[in-house]
Amino acid sequence: xxxxxxxxxxxxxxxxxxxxxxxxxxxxxxxxSVDLRYAFCFPDSYEIGMSHLGMKxxxxxxxxxxDCWCERVFAPWVDMEEQMRxxxxxxxxxxxxxxxxxxxxxxxxxxxxxxxTNVLNMLDLAGIPVRxxxxxxxxxxxxxGGPCACNPEPMADFIxxxxxxxxxxxxxxxxxxxKECKKSGASxxxxxxxxxxIGGVYVPSLYxxxxxxxxxxxxxxxxxxAPEKVTKRIISDLDKVYYPKxxxxxxxxxxxxxxxxxxxxxxxxxxxxxxxxxxxxxxxEKQPDTINCQAKILCDVTGYDEIxxxxxxxxxxxxxxxxxxxxxxxxxxxxxxxxxxxxxxxNFSDELMEKLKKVRKSGLTFAPExxxxxxxxxxxKNVTEEEVLNTSRxxxxxxxxxxxxxxxxxxxxxxxxxxxxxxxxxxxxVDEYYKCENRVKGKGVNVNISVSTFVPKPFTPFQWDAQxxxxxxxxxxxxxxxxxxxxxIGVSYHHVDTSFMEAVFARGDRxxxxxxxxxxxxxxxxxxxxxxxxxxxxLEAFRNCSVEPEFYANRKREYDExxxxxxxDFGVRKxxxxxxxxxxxxxxxxxxxxxxxxxxxxxxxxxxxxxxxxQNMV
Amino acid sequence: xxxxxxxxxxxxxxxYISHLDLMRCFTRAIRRARIPLWYTEGFxxxxxxxxxxxxxxxxxxxCESVDIRIEGEMSDEDMLSALKEVMPMGIDVKKxxxxxxxxxxxxxxxxxxxxxxxxxKAKMLKILSDVFAADRLIVEKLGKKGRHKVMKEINLKEHxxxxxxxxxxxxxxxxxxxxxxxxxxxxxxxxxDKIIEIYGENMAVDILRNRLLLENMKEFK
Numbered sequence: 001x002x003x004x005x006x007x008x009x010x011x012x013x014x015x016x017x018x019x020x021x022x023x024x025x026x027x028x029x030x031x032x033s034v035d036l037r038y039a040f041c042f043p044d045s046y047e048i049g050m051s052h053l054g055m056k057x058x059x060x061x062x063x064x065x066x067d068c069w070c071e072r073v074f075a076p077w078v079d080m081e082e083q084m085r086x087x088x089x090x091x092x093x094x095x096x097x098x099x100x101x102x103x104x105x106x107x108x109x110x111x112x113x114x115x116x117t118n119v120l121n122m123l124d125l126a127g128i129p130v131r132x133x134x135x136x137x138x139x140x141x142x143x144x145g146g147p148c149a150c151n152p153e154p155m156a157d158f159i160x161x162x163x164x165x166x167x168x169x170x171x172x173x174x175x176x177x178x179k180e181c182k183k184s185g186a187s188x189x190x191x192x193x194x195x196x197x198i199g200g201v202y203v204p205s206l207y208x209x210x211x212x213x214x215x216x217x218x219x220x221x222x223x224x225x226a227p228e229k230v231t232k233r234i235i236s237d238l239d240k241v242y243y244p245k246x247x248x249x250x251x252x253x254x255x256x257x258x259x260x261x262x263x264x265x266x267x268x269x270x271x272x273x274x275x276x277x278x279x280x281x282x283x284x285e286k287q288p289d290t291i292n293c294q295a296k297i298l299c300d301v302t303g304y305d306e307i308x309x310x311x312x313x314x315x316x317x318x319x320x321x322x323x324x325x326x327x328x329x330x331x332x333x334x335x336x337x338x339x340x341x342x343x344x345x346x347n348f349s350d351e352l353m354e355k356l357k358k359v360r361k362s363g364l365t366f367a368p369e370x371x372x373x374x375x376x377x378x379x380x381k382n383v384t385e386e387e388v389l390n391t392s393r394x395x396x397x398x399x400x401x402x403x404x405x406x407x408x409x410x411x412x413x414x415x416x417x418x419x420x421x422x423x424x425x426x427x428x429x430v431d432e433y434y435k436c437e438n439r440v441k442g443k444g445v446n447v448n449i450s451v452s453t454f455v456p457k458p459f460t461p462f463q464w465d466a467q468x469x470x471x472x473x474x475x476x477x478x479x480x481x482x483x484x485x486x487x488x489i490g491v492s493y494h495h496v497d498t499s500f501m502e503a504v505f506a507r508g509d510r511x512x513x514x515x516x517x518x519x520x521x522x523x524x525x526x527x528x529x530x531x532x533x534x535x536x537x538x539l540e541a542f543r544n545c546s547v548e549p550e551f552y553a554n555r556k557r558e559y560d561e562x563x564x565x566x567x568x569d570f571g572v573r574k575x576x577x578x579x580x581x582x583x584x585x586x587x588x589x590x591x592x593x594x595x596x597x598x599x600x601x602x603x604x605x606x607x608x609x610x611x612x613x614x615q616n617m618v
Numbered sequence: 619x620x621x622x623x624x625x626x627x628x629x630x631x632x633x634y635i636s637h638l639d640l641m642r643c644f645t646r647a648i649r650r651a652r653i654p655l656w657y658t659e660g661f662x663x664x665x666x667x668x669x670x671x672x673x674x675x676x677x678x679x680x681c682e683s684v685d686i687r688i689e690g691e692m693s694d695e696d697m698l699s700a701l702k703e704v705m706p707m708g709i710d711v712k713k714x715x716x717x718x719x720x721x722x723x724x725x726x727x728x729x730x731x732x733x734x735x736x737x738x739k740a741k742m743l744k745i746l747s748d749v750f751a752a753d754r755l756i757v758e759k760l761g762k763k764g765r766h767k768v769m770k771e772i773n774l775k776e777h778x779x780x781x782x783x784x785x786x787x788x789x790x791x792x793x794x795x796x797x798x799x800x801x802x803x804x805x806x807x808x809x810x811d812k813i814i815e816i817y818g819e820n821m822a823v824d825i826l827r828n829r830l831l832l833e834n835m836k837e838f839k
Contacts, residue, residue, distance in 0.1 A: 002631055011676055016634040024706040251639045303646030
């Protein structure tokens with residue numbers, strides 16, 4: 001529902017349908033018949049936010065409640081923001097068109113560090129003070145979750161409470177408590193103290209932080225009876241947990257515009273650079289029947305012609321073959337494409353290839369991550385060169401002529417020899433194509449290598465490691481390009497300055513709050529967008545706040561240093577991470593969880609249960 | 619296999635749906651309605667779908683149509699009620715007919731241009747009567763010269779086939795018939811932008827496409 005003021009500016013902005021709401025399956029309720037108005041805020045553009053599965057789930061769950069109306073809010077693009085500020089239009093929710101200033105609760109999802117300034121900008125556009133301490137009344141409560149909440153300290157000044165882990169249950173508990181506190185006229189402080197008793201809720205204002213003279217942490221102390229360690233929440237049974245029966249169908253083209261079906265949570269692999277591989281443990285699989293039925297219902301109500309199976313590593317799903325058989329039995333007739341992202345090269349079977357060919361042919365992407373076996377072992381990727389080449393050959397025989405390979409630069413223990421290994425491996429893939437007699441005739445091969453810069457992340461074995469300096473990364477990038485032997489190999493890489501900023505915030509502490517606020521005041525927003533990112537403005541903010549970004553990005557930590565996220569428990573034992581880190585230095589691998597349990601400790605979150613253990617698949 | 623023409627209005631918030639997005643929106647709606655679409659043979663099967671004449675972003679219309687090919691048995695009535703169930707707000711399917719004319723014979727559009735909340739209606743009416751009395755109304759239009767895009771000057775007066783002005787308490791409404799279709803196409807916003815430029819003050823403008831006409835001024839059916 002567009003209000004009249006918004007309507008006036010819509011002809012002046014690009015893609016006005018970003019701001020109109022009214023999409024199929026969006027939820028409109030009577031605002032006078034609900035107790036809670038909840039704004040689900042995604043701190044990026046409509047096209048990015050509408051692609052996000054977590055939002056679809058949590059939006060639907062909140063709207064299942066009769067007492068609550070959950071609406072969507074996205075960061076207006078810069079042209080719209082300009083019009084909104086010029087015409088005094090406060091940030092509004094898409095379903096009602098109402099300003100979110102008077103909502104009861106605002107929930108932000110923190111998917112990537114470079115969206116932090118957008119959180120501040122959205123609060124400000126709504127006319128809400130950005131600092132939590134300046135919001136004194138009970139409502140609106142501003143909370144946040146998502147993967148970045150595993151080290152929420154840089155955002156601690158702005159957010160009232162963080163949700164750690166999966167939100168399906170805990171969000172409802174927070175809404176229940178807020179409803180009760182609103183009725184009883186409780187203060188914001190009373191609400192926050194009581195909320196801190198809910199499992200998975202971290203209220204940063206209830207923790208005192210002290211620093212040493214060298215700015216490392218001295219202590220983090222819980223007050224007001226808040227738990228010393230906050231443990232993340234997980235959903236125990238994915239077959240029983242709520243899954244949306246409808247998806248909103250956007251009018252405009254969004255990044256991922258299709259039905260998404262989660263097939264499992266967690267990951268058995270334990271790649272040492274990968275935060276997702278650790279913070280989403282333990283492994284919990286969904287049954288093929290559940291997935292298939294839910295996918296069918298969603299296709300019927302949305303009219304989508306594509307289903308994407310979502311997980312960290314699709315081919316590690318134990319029932320993949322059975323699931324594909326079930327799905328293909330109706331999707332082929334209905335001309336629906338089943339997309340399988342995140343395939344691994346080491347268990348890509350002929351049988352899987354045959355099934356893939358029945359659905360539409362899309363690009364094939366594999367992630368060897370590193371160019372030499374030594375480094376792949378150090379990061380525990382557990383993929384051999386032979387497996388990469390085998391899979392490439394199979395795809396070429398299957399009719400593919402292009403392969404995309406993902407790599408990282410700046411991994412711990414990396415040498416220039418490892419860097420040269422990247423184009424060398426790509427060349428071997430090219431050679432494999434020309435060795436293949438059944439290749440597509442009359443067509444050349446394209447091997448695209450995409451090289452990103454490694455960012456050390458909390459709750460990984462590399463959480464103590466220094467990120468390569470920007471100078472070193474640039475030197476490695478140039479060296480890599482100089483080693484590319486053939487025009488059949490394309491190279492793309494990321495800007496180092498954004499990776500540097502990610503590294504700063506990923507392992508940052510509360511001293512970064514001032515920096516974020518100042519950078520935002522000086523115009524930083526949409527930092528994840530190359531055309532909006534203002535590195536100089538960021539550096540100036542660091543200087544003005546007397547904070548050295550290198551302290552966070554490029555400094556090696558000792559194992560006994562208190563880390564900013566040590567008072568948060570994601571289930572992974574610290575000693576396990578230390579052992580993994582030590583093995584990395586020796587290029588020793590750890591077998592994946594189905595071969596042998598490595599003892600990460602996360603099964604305690606699920607009453608000792610882990611689907612990687614119960615199914616003995618070798 | 620048979621060809622059917624689906625007639626619909628595109629009003630309210632739906633005016634912000636671009637032509638490309640509308641095509642996607644219909645494809646999905648037809649799937650939801652379980653209408654048995656006919657797909658092309660070949661490597662990458664796709665349905666046949668042709669809109670009569672694309673509508674500019676921001677304009678409303680009560681005369682839109684799209685042709686689709688279907689196979690199998692489904693009556694027009696069943697299709698209509700199934701579609702009505704699944705369309706998003708602002709896109710209202712009105713009827714389903716057998717196509718009478720090919721969209722390529724569309725020659726004119728009949729538009730209502732509403733200047734909303736006009737600050738000085740007398741001034742606006744004077745401007746309009748002067749404009750309609752004059753021989754020339756020169757506007758700039760982005761045109762093509764070979765492969766390049768260039769600004770071209772055109773005399774709108776040569777293109778206006780019919781005009782009529784009326785007023786309400788707050789608004790001034792102009793009814794225009796302008797060339798529309800694949801050979802010549804004059805966007806009515808060229809007219810409204812020019813009038814606002816002469817008036818010298820910005821105001822909200824609503825443009826509604828009311829009818830599509832053939833060369834002989836008969837209605838496109």
